Amino acid sequence: MPYSARILDNALGAVGNTPLIRLDKIAAQEGLQCNLLGKVEYTSAGGSVKDRIAKRMVEEAEKEGRLIPGQTTIIEPTSGNTDKGYSVIITLPNKMSLEKEAALRALGAEVVRTPTEAAWDSPESHIGVAKRLRDEIPGAVILDQYGNINNPLAHEYTTGPEIIEAVTNTPSTAEQPSSGKVDVLIAGAGTGGTVSGLSRAIKKSHNPDSVIIGVDPKGSILAVPESLNTPDAGSPYIVEGIGYDFVPEVLAREVVDVWLKTSDEESFEAVKKLMRLEGLLVGGSSGSALSGALRWLHSDEGKHVAQKKGANVVVLLPDGIRNYMSKPWFLKMALEAEPSPLANRIATILQKAPSKGPEQERS
Known part of the structure; x- marks a missing residue:
């Protein structure tokens, strides 16, 4: 029974069981035929994966x-x-x-x-x-999230099965075809527990042919091969929650099929897409995951998946914007954006002198 259908004993009962949501507007904008799906973790009790x-x-x-x-x-x-x-x-x-x-x-x-x-x-x-x-x-x-086996196990036993269940329980229709399996999964790497646990959950018992993509920010050293990290190793980056200057014990880099490096700029641009097009108020690391997903889907390696109707591409969106409301990158995006046509129209209307109503004219 979903937790929303019963009384929970405490807030811990509201951890997990997060939704898998179609990102159809982004998919259409990007010319994708596959199902682009977001696992939205900010709906968990504490707001994060x-x-x-x-x-x-x-x-x-x-x-x-x-x-x-x-x-x-x-x-x-x-x-x-x-x-x-x-x-x-x-x-x-x-x-x-x-x-x-x-x-x-x-x-x-x-x-x-x-x-x-x-x-x-x-x-x-x-x-x-x-x-x-x-x-x-x-x-x-x-408790050491960097070396504690319960970090990846949490995702192997909860996040992964939730994604698999949502995909397999959603019927394929003419309007919304589905392969019935998770074909690609993209997740950022911080401690690495998320992407490692998800890979094991999906490949062990669901779809051994699934492509697992790990996203690592430029400046971090988690990606493989090491040559991916060399150009920007040690450089500061703004995105929070992913990337490190050491390789945590819980990160099993060998269970990741493809590693991609992402920049702050493309991550924040992807956040804007998720907010404006899909109404999802996510944080910067969610943008990193989406930007990596889109780059791979447009690559020679990924375009066959991108154009395959029914292929399920899942992007892990780790947290929400709550934790970043005061960050300059978000304030610039939210408050300093170019005025929309509607904003310009509002300004034009308000610059005019107010017209007199019937009662004012009679007086």
Whole structure:
């Protein structure tokens, strides 16, 4: 039974079970014949795909006896989208948005900011600071999304099956043909748990021939082969939640068939498409995933899928715009866009002197 059809015991029951939505307007604009589908993760209780791994990591640690209510402090280095009734400390690079910090503090977490430029293995990095706090605070535990197997398992056991179920349960019709399977899946890579878990879920039991595409921002080093990373390695990038300067343990790069590098500019342009054409208020990493998907579909390798009616291409949209409302890239997009024809018409009308109504003329 879908969770919307029953009373939930608490907010954790509203984690996951997110919709798979047709992106038909973008597909039409791009001249695609395939089904372009978005897995919209911001409808989860915490607004992010990271809700899933936080829930699973905590629940599994409870089963193992690592967490003791009232005694354990959970410390987690994160980009701000991860982390029941425990004291929580989040170490967060300065680059990450104020909205993320505010949301975490509103939920009762302590937030410690760290230098964005600090290398991952530096004592000053968000990982280094988290380890220092763990060593000094009695009962503190780092669940470690970078090395915790429950990160990819959350997606192998929930996100992947949800996508498969939605695709296989949707009948093929003359108007909306479907292959009945997930033919291509595109997801950004941060810790890498999402794309790794999704690949295993889809290829193991559903469609071994599915193409799994990993998207990595320019400046990050997660893509394979390494030559993809070399031109921009170490360069700063604005998009949050994906990319790293080290390869996390949970990222199984070998289960990804194709790696693509994306720029901030194309990511934010894709965000605009998702907002304006599909009404989906997503964040920058969702734009990265869509821009990678469109680039692949227009490539020599992907165009046969792009023009195949019924082929199902799924794009993982990790979070919403809530966490980025104050970011310059979003404010420029929302408030500094070129005036639309309707905006120009409104301005022209309001520049005229108001016409007198019948009552004013009689007076």
